[in-house]
Amino acid sequence: MALYDMENPWGPDSDFYLALAGRPALAILDIGCGTGMMATAFARQGHAVTAVDPAAAMLDVARSRPQGQLVRWVHGLVGEVQGSFDLAVMTGHAFQVLLDDETTLAFLRAVKQRLSPGGRFAFETRNPDARIWEEWAKPLVGSSVAGATETAHVDIEKQGELVSFRSIYRFDDGTEISSRSTLRFASQATISALAEKAGFSRQIWYGDWDRQPVEAGSRELILVAGFA
Ligand SMILES: C[S@@+](CC[C@H](N)C(=O)[O-])C[C@H]1O[C@@H](n2cnc3c(N)ncnc32)[C@H](O)[C@@H]1O
Known part of the structure; x- marks a missing residue:
């Protein structure tokens, strides 16, 4: 959080x-x-x-x-x-x-x-007309978020109005946090x-x-x- x-x-x-x-x-x-x-x-x-x-x-x-x-x-x-x-x-x-x-x-x-x-x-x-989810596909290499060295949105799927994706946070010690979300x-x-x-x-x-x-x-x- x-x-x-x-x-x-x-x-x-x-x-x-x-x-x-x-x-x-x-x-x-x-x-x-x-x-x-x-x-x-x-x-x-x-x-x-x-x-x-x-x-x-x-x-x-x-x-x-x-x-x-x-x-x-x-x-x-x-x-x-x-x-x-x-x-x-x-x-x-x-x-x-x-x-x-x-x-x-x-x-x-x-x-x-x-x-x-x-x-x-x-x-x-x-x-929806701005199709922002297409920008989410780019990996955010090198960004630093609370000790995470890289964040990315992967497995982006669009079905009608719904866009699902997985957010990944990788830490220096090798640990990884990921969570899947769906937005309309x-x-x-x-x-x-x-x-x-x-x-x-x-x-x-x-x-x-x-x-x-x-x-x-x-x-x-x-x-x-x-x-x-
Ligand atoms: C992207 S965050 C936004 C948080 C905050 N409003 C902000 O501007 O930083 C989305 C929030 O919506 C909450 N949420 C999820 N389902 C909800 C619902 N049905 N009604 C209200 N809030 C919900 C989540 O727990 C989360 O805290």
């Missing part, structure tokens, strides 16, 4: 979400919070933050962060979270773990149920229709972290969803 943090440092996406929350203190729900970098950043800005993740090991790292005690950590899925929130976020492309329409719609409905009037849900997913690359049209069905009638889309509109080559599909 420390590996996850080394590979996913603070970036323009984090700035985007922090700016979206703004200054007056909000009640924020961070869904799929992972190791909690974003959740603790929100809390340091004075927001009241609840952060939920199904992975206990991720939450262990999150809880032990400096000022991790400022956040209410919940082990589980969004449906298990109590409370009402002004802003829900799902960062780090975590949305792509939702692998089909049924799961995604149930998820979006569960998020909406937890928003107060005027509340928003913001998240991003990688644009849903189109903007698919996500927009599901969000609408879940009640998110107001949708603002961006194609990058500078808030440019979505274009054919945009790498990100960023949605800030609200309702009347």
Whole structure:
């Protein structure tokens, strides 16, 4: 899990979400919070933050962060979270773990149920049109991630919207860690229709972290969803 943090440092996406929350203190729900970098950043800005993740090991790292005690950590899925929130976020492309329409719609409905009037849900997913998984095939020789001398994504398989791959980390002492993941690359049209069905009638889309509109080559599909 420390590996996850080394590979996913603070970036323009984090700035985007922090700016979206703004200054007056909000009640924020961070869904799929992972190791909690974003959740603790929100809390340091004075927001009241609840952060939920199904992975206990991720939450262990999150809880032990400096000022991790400022956040209410919940082990589980969004449906298990109590409370009402002004802003829900799902960062780090975590949305792509939702692998089909049924799961995604149930998820979006569960998020909406937890928003107060005027509340928003913001998240991003990688644009399938940019075919980013093709770049993942290149071995990252020589990169250093928490003592790992090389990382690579191998056995990349694409079936429809789903891309599966194995991530490999090799350490100087010869040990190797690998894990297999599957992510969905849903189109903007698919996500927009599901969000609408879940009640998110107001949708603002961006194609990058500078808030440019979505274009054919945009790498990100960023949605800030609200309702009347
Ligand atoms: C790529 S990480 C992103 C973590 C964090 N949001 C970030 O930006 O660094 C994906 C996270 O989603 C969590 N996750 C997996 N399935 C989930 C689900 N059904 N609902 C919410 N989170 C889930 C994983 O445990 C993991 O912590």
